[in-house]
Amino acid sequence: MKSDVLLKTDLPLKPFMRGKVRDIYDLGNELLMIATDRISAFDSVLPNGIPYKGKVLTGLSVFWFNFTRDIIENHLITANVDEFPDEIREYSGILEGRSMIVKKAERIDIECVVRGYISGSAWKEYREKGGVCEISLPKGLKESQKLPEPIFTPAIKSKTGHDINISEEKMADLIGNELTERLKRISLQIYEKAFDKANRNGIIIADSKFEFGISNGKPILIDELLTPDSSRFWSLEDYSPGRTQKSFDKQFVRNYLEKIKWNKEPPAPMLPDEIVKRTSQRYLEAYRRITGRDIIK
Template identity: 55%
Template sequence: MASAALIESSLSGIPVKRGKVRDVYDFGDRLLFVATDRISAFDWILSPGIPDKGRVLTQISRFWFERFESVSNHLLSMNPADVPLPDDADLEALSGRCMVVRKTEVIPFECVVRGYLSGSGWKDYLATGAVCGIDLLEGLQQSDQLPEPLFTPATKAETGHDENVSFQTMSDAIGQELAEKLRDLSIQIYQQGSEYAQQRGIILADTKFEFGILDGEPILIDEVLTPDSSRFWPADRYQPGGAQLSLDKQFVRDWLETTTWDKNSPPPPLPEEIVSKTREKYFEAYKMLTGKECTW
């Protein structure tokens, strides 16, 4: 039986910023990330939420942070009691969906790595023969594996849509040395994650990373290789030449595309069946990657 979706957390008296999915509480030298069950698509937060989705995102991120032990990251603890919570904090609601993290200077770019031709990359290729200005061979099909992973940064948007930019634009904004370091690190993490996921029956088609600066060096922050930040395709169903079956929120985007919604007005509510199937897909991704059952 699914628990009720947590749409918004509440910690009285603690400064908070609310993103599309996470509520971020400021405790001075550290932050408390609370992954809610909100789900967004096409720059809108949808309703209702997906029960336990935030727990899946948090536990998958934890799995990868621990697996990539050679890559510095912001995770300090999974226990919300490691920050001074108010007396009326609802610990049951917070269970499994919290990360206590180091505070960093967030780099204002999404570090996107694409291993397959899909999503906005496919649309760009159809229009220009390139992805984010990177020329590709003619005749590629939708969902084809690319000859090598592409690094295609995007601006980070607090609200609204992230915008693809060139590597040069990123370099001009943050410096060539840091941009190259982020590019190389992003591709390294993607390749390591992709190799592991393939062994578990999942194709990691593309993903996005976020980094922050701490003590002058970039460290991995936010979420890592989750169904919200990545395209996960079941390897045994992979068939290039069209869209793929997904284990991520593409399922929700695909349903929205079948409606008459114009993407400029409030979106229609998600039917119960779509909510349930989306939850199942997130749970399946967790089980395939970690080898563990969701116990929530």
């Protein structure tokens, strides 16, 4: 399984940026986004990767980008390496299944989060304040309970890279009322359409994060979409409020790191082989359930 792990690329192309998971190259008017098998938790990249993770992230993003085109345009041009420019097609052995060519866009530096269930940082904030992002919620909610309706809880990145929940009013102060309302409406539409699709296939999308950019004067979806890295995917058949849920995302890794009481400061610890294997299985299962296809042929 280790031979299937790609932790880093070093192509002879103009670098654009290297994120926690993706290596991005500048192709002029477009970008080449490569999803590696790196995994991050608590704002640190772990030393070992997760087999097939990059292919799951790319495959699911492509699936959802196509599924939501009726709601909003996105930055995907192609994920088919046969359609890539000649100068990069020679690297198809690396790129196949884990890369996309996308439009350039001016990133909107706000994460648009939609929550249908109370979990994670929202659960913590709810217990402390009785609401999330200045949205009042009913009293007596249990951990992982379904909310009366999905809520929009935007966030920004702090200088240290941590997500900070903000109110809609704060978001409007940053980018204006009109764009705030538009992104909120679009985010809720995407979540609700994707939720119904995943639910029919045995997965609850508890929450998800959407990122937008401006292209030709209008907002488009960018980055990744509805993946186990940007969403909480729970097992519908095992769902029971009042506890942590069985998940098909990197929460499994977070739970392990909490259990070993890592101080969440770099360097991050190595993951045991069993945790790596089971995390990979969760990502692959999420892909299979949602798309009806298998990554491993």
